[in-house]
Each structure stands twice: as structure tokens, then as C-alpha cells.
Amino acid sequence: MAALRPRPNRNACSLRLRCERRRATAKVASSAPGWQMAVLALGLATIGPAGATGAATFSDQELQAKIQYCTYCHQPSGQGYVGSTPIPRLAGQQTDYFKNQLQAFIDRRRVNFFMFGVAHSLSPEMLAALADHFNTLNPPSLGGAPTELVEAGKKIFTEGVPDAKIPPCATCHGPEAKGNGQFPRLAGQLYPYIVKTLTNWDQERGQGGAEKPDTSAIMRPIAHSLTESQVKEVAAYLSTLE
Numbered sequence: 001m002a003a004l005r006p007r008p009n010r011n012a013c014s015l016r017l018r019c020e021r022r023r024a025t026a027k028v029a030s031s032a033p034g035w036q037m038a039v040l041a042l043g044l045a046t047i048g049p050a051g052a053t054g055a056a057t058f059s060d061q062e063l064q065a066k067i068q069y070c071t072y073c074h075q076p077s078g079q080g081y082v083g084s085t086p087i088p089r090l091a092g093q094q095t096d097y098f099k100n101q102l103q104a105f106i107d108r109r110r111v112n113f114f115m116f117g118v119a120h121s122l123s124p125e126m127l128a129a130l131a132d133h134f135n136t137l138n139p140p141s142l143g144g145a146p147t148e149l150v151e152a153g154k155k156i157f158t159e160g161v162p163d164a165k166i167p168p169c170a171t172c173h174g175p176e177a178k179g180n181g182q183f184p185r186l187a188g189q190l191y192p193y194i195v196k197t198l199t200n201w202d203q204e205r206g207q208g209g210a211e212k213p214d215t216s217a218i219m220r221p222i223a224h225s226l227t228e229s230q231v232k233e234v235a236a237y238l239s240t241l242e
């Protein structure tokens with residue numbers, strides 16, 4: 001994988017951007033529940049310290065500086081960036097999902113070289129404030145996916161793939177793919193990021209082992225069951241949504 005190249009006109013990604021070394025981590029215990037069970041469980045799940053609310057322990061200036069730092073890679077309106085490593089759209093993302101993912105990077109339940117370095121210094125209060133900020137943004141989608149795949153992708157999103165026992169994505173991600181709580185928004189997400197994420201699910205998500213099971217287990221069987229061409233189709237569709 002080539003090095004990450006964020007916007008050239010800023011010096012921010014001064015983290016030394018090297019390739020992420022994938023850990024051949026043990027797979028999550030095979031006790032992952034079926035998705036129906038998992039959906040029920042999700043309603044009861046707590047999000048831990050990231051969900052805590054309380055008096056801000058930082059100034060507005062500190063928050064603005066942190067936001068600016070995030071946007072060096074995720075771009076000023078959180079619209080994402082298509083480079084050699086795709087940097088996902090954060091704009092309009094569900095706050096519960098957002099906080100849980102940052103916590104997952106900190107806990108190493110989700111593995112990513114760049115985001116571990118970013119997330120591990122964030123306090124629960126800062127993390128919540130950042131989630132609120134990016135949730136309010138609504139830039140247009142970047143687009144750029146192969147348009148001939150969009151129609152087939154829409155069918156997968158709304159109807160699932162019954163032969164492969166894949167439920168409609170819309171049942172969890174919402175009819176407009178805007179997400180809800182721990183179900184992420186997918187509308188306008190970058191095509192290459194969705195393709196990469198669904199393809200590499202087992203190497204990146206749910207890496208906490210049996211002691212730290214998480215919401216990634218719900219998507220796991222779905223990511224597995226999608227074929228390579230179905231992944232591209234549904235990613236193309238989602239990336240066009242506003």
C-alpha cells in the first residue's frame with residue numbers, strides 16, 4: 001500500500017505516514033451472535049466512557065484546534081478524501097457510531113495505524129464534542145464511483161440478496177442510508193473506502209478478541225457473504241447518495 005497523501009497544501013499530516021502493518025490478529029471468537037440477536041442486543045448495549053457527558057474540560061479554542069487537525073485528513077467539511085488510502089467521510093455521521101469507533105481505535109478493537117495515533121489522546125468529552133461537530137456537517141457527496149454499478153447496488157441495498165441470506169442493508173442503515181445510533185450513516189461515503197472496509201472486515205474490525213466483543217460482529221457475516229462484485233455495486237450506489 002502506498003503512503004497516505006492528504007491535502008498537499010497543509011503540513012498537518014506530519015505524523016509520519018507509513019503503511020499500516022496489518023496484524024494477523026486472532027479472529028473474533030466464533031460465538032458471534034446471529035444478526036437478528038445482535039440487533040436486539042444492540043438496543044441494550046452501552047457505549048462506555050465515550051458516552052459520558054459532563055462539563056467540558058477544554059476551551060472552545062482547543063476544540064477548534066482539534067477539529068482543524070481532523071480536517072487535515074478528513075477535509076474541511078468532513079467530506080473525506082480519495083487518496084492512495086481512502087479517508088472516510090465523517091460529515092453527518094451518527095454520533096453514537098462515531099464515538100464508538102474512536103473508542104474502538106483506542107481499545108484496539110479496530111485496527112488502523114493512522115487513527116490509533118489520532119484517537120488515543122482524546123478525552124471522552126473531546127471525543128463527544130468532535131462527534132457532535134461532524135454530525136452537523138452536510139457537504140455534497142464526492143461521487144466518482146462507476147455509475148454503471150449503481151442500479152444493481154440499489155437493489156442490494158433495498159432488497160438484500162435472498163439467495164445468499166443477506167438482509168436488506170436498509171433494515172439497519174435506514175431507507176436513505178442515514179444510519180441510526182450505532183448503525184452508521186453510509187450515504188455519501190467514499191466508494192474506495194466502502195470497498196476496502198467490506199473486503200477487509202476481519203482484519204480491521206472486531207480485533208479485541210473474546211473479551212471485547214463489539215458491534216462489528218453484526219456486520220461480519222454480511223461483509224463475508226457479499227461477493228466482490230456485489231461489494232462494488234453497493235458501494236457505488238451508497239457513494240452517490242446525498
Ligand code: HEC
Pocket residue numbers: 006013015066067069070071072073074085086087088089090098101102111112114115118130184204
Ligand atoms: C493522518 C490522517 C488522519 C487524521 C489527522 C485523522 N484521521 Fe480519522 N481516519 C483516517 C483514516 C485513514 C481513516 C480510515 C481508517 C480505516 O480505513 O479503517 C479514519 C477513520 C476515522 C473514523 C472512522 C470513520 C468510519 O466511518 O468508521 C473516525 C470516526 C475518524 N477517523 C475521526 C477522526 C477525528 C475525530 C479526527 C481528529 C481528532 C481524525 N479522524 C483525524 C485518517 C485520519
Ligand code: HEC
Pocket residue numbers: 035036039088100156157160166167168169170171172173182183184185186189194197198205214215216217218219222226234
Ligand atoms: C443487521 C443490521 C445490519 C445490516 C442488515 C447491514 N448492516 Fe452494515 N453495519 C451494521 C452495524 C451495526 C455496523 C457498525 C459496525 C461496527 O460497529 O464496527 C455496520 C457497518 C457497516 C459499514 C462500515 C461503515 C463505516 O463507516 O466504516 C459498511 C460499509 C456497511 N455496514 C455496509 C452494509 C451493507 C452494504 C449492507 C447490506 C448488504 C449492510 N451494511 C447491512 C449493521 C448492519
